[in-house]
Amino acid sequence: MTYKYILPIDTKNVSLEMIGGKGKSLARMASSRMSVPSGFYLTTSAYKDFVQKNNLQKDILNLAKPEIIGRTVSFESASKHIQELINGVELSDEIVNEIKQAYGALNGQNPAVAVRSSANAEDLPDLSFAGQQDTYLNVRGEEALITAIRDCWASLWTPRAISYRHQMGIKQEVVAMAVVVQIMVPSDVSGILFTANPVTGERSEIIVNSSFGLGEAVVGGQVTPDSYVVDRKTFTVKESIIGPKAQKIISSDKQGTILQDVSEHERSQSSLSDKSLKELTSIALNIEQTFEGVPQDIEWAISHGKLWMLQSRPITNLPPQPIEVSWEPTPPAKILARRQIVENIPDPVCPLFEELYLTKGLETPAKGQSRKSFFVGGGPMFVTV
Incomplete structure (x- = not known):
């Protein structure tokens, strides 16, 4: 069947404007034959039509303005009123029917799904919207799915999201929300992976964080x-x-998720085997190549031994590759030891300063003593022993 608002998870040649940043990345991975859970996208066209047909845009833009509370810029009130507007009107029959048909085409009767927000201004190389819009896990049934989708739309207008767009100069009138609906992966182990070290910037290192x-x-x-x-x-x-x-x-057995204690035995065990870790890092590098070699922040899960890729986005604020500096002292220095002088002059000194002042000053002998043991050489300050 032909849909107006629905696209398959492995759709090709679709714009970020249509399925948002998260959706665009998933579509790219799925169309590259990565193991991505099946599902569909509810495009930004559904959100735009919902807003237009209910005449919400003017009110939303009038509300999406900062107020000063105690010398602090706040969007709390704006967010509250905008979300009330969105939750106060019904989705059109056309949108609801397409959601129900696409959901019914997934595996099983009332399958558990993950419902994720995918805004048209997120997961961009220079912007980080992580955690600003909502995700709903283990959603079961048509009515629960429609409620979760509406909540995802409303999360486009959380205080954090409005504030971030305001700070980054993104116009509030251009944003729209797509929604990703995927079969829920009942993961035994899951986590995140960075294809470069996000702390040091070291490109030769892959960082993996995992838990049960x-x-x-x-x-x-x-x-x-x-x-x-x-x-x-x-x-x-x-x-x-x-x-x-x-x-x-x-x-949980019904809807949503629950927090459960991990046994004492499991806590002390590695959550990943060597085999799984090697498979995970190998696939992660393939994903990085899919995105033109840009270092990626990847969410993944393992269920019954099968590895699934849940999300990938560029690592934001990645430090530059560390520079390795090698310095070898020239003769006659053999053994180097730091002395108190390094605390006073911790940085490398220039040859002019060394020749005109430093070396002569250090080598001026005291009465009855020879002080020829000092050596500088344009590097950090050392004393030859």
Whole structure:
């Protein structure tokens, strides 16, 4: 059947404007034969028609303005009133029917799905909207799905999202929200992976954080996960830290998720086997190449031994590659030891300063003593022993 508002998860040649940043990345991975959970996109056209037919745009833009509370810019009131507007009107029959038909075409009767926001101004190389719009996990049934979709639309107008767009100079009138609906992955282990070290900027290192259960616990910082530093050329583990992993998030029997304690035995165990870690890092590098070699921040999950890719976006604010500086002292220095002078002159000195002042001053002998042991050489200050 032909849809007006629905696109398949592996759709090709679709714009970010149509399915948002998250959707665009997923579509690219799915069309490249990556293991992406099946599902569909509700495009931004549905959101735009919903806003237009209910005459909401003018009121939204009038409300989406800052107010000063105690010398602080606040969007709390604006967000509250805009979300009330969105939640106060019904979706059209046309949109509802398409959602129900697309949902019914997924596996099983009332399958559990993940419902994720995908704005047309998120997951861009220079912008980070992570955590500003909502995700709903383990959603079951048509009515629950429609409610979750409406809540995703409303999350376009959270205080954080409005404020961030305001700070970054993004016009409020151009934003729109697509929604990603995917079969829920009941993950045994999940987490995040960076194809470059996001702290040091080291491109030769892959950083993996993992824990038991659903990945929201790792993404949301609710657990201290296992952490692995992997060499991207050899896939060998350079460093591993086993986190306490005291709790995990799992799907509830009905709707949503619950927090569950992890057994004492599991807490001390690595959540990833060497085989799974190697497979994960190998696929992550393939994903990076799919995105023209841009370092990626990837969310992943393992369920019953199968690895799934849930999301990929550029790493924002990645530091530059560290510069390795090699300095060898010239003769006659053999053994180098720092002395108190390095605290006073910690930086390398220029040859002119060394020749005209420093060396002569240091080598001026005291009475009855020879002081020819000092050596500078245009580098950090050392004393030859």
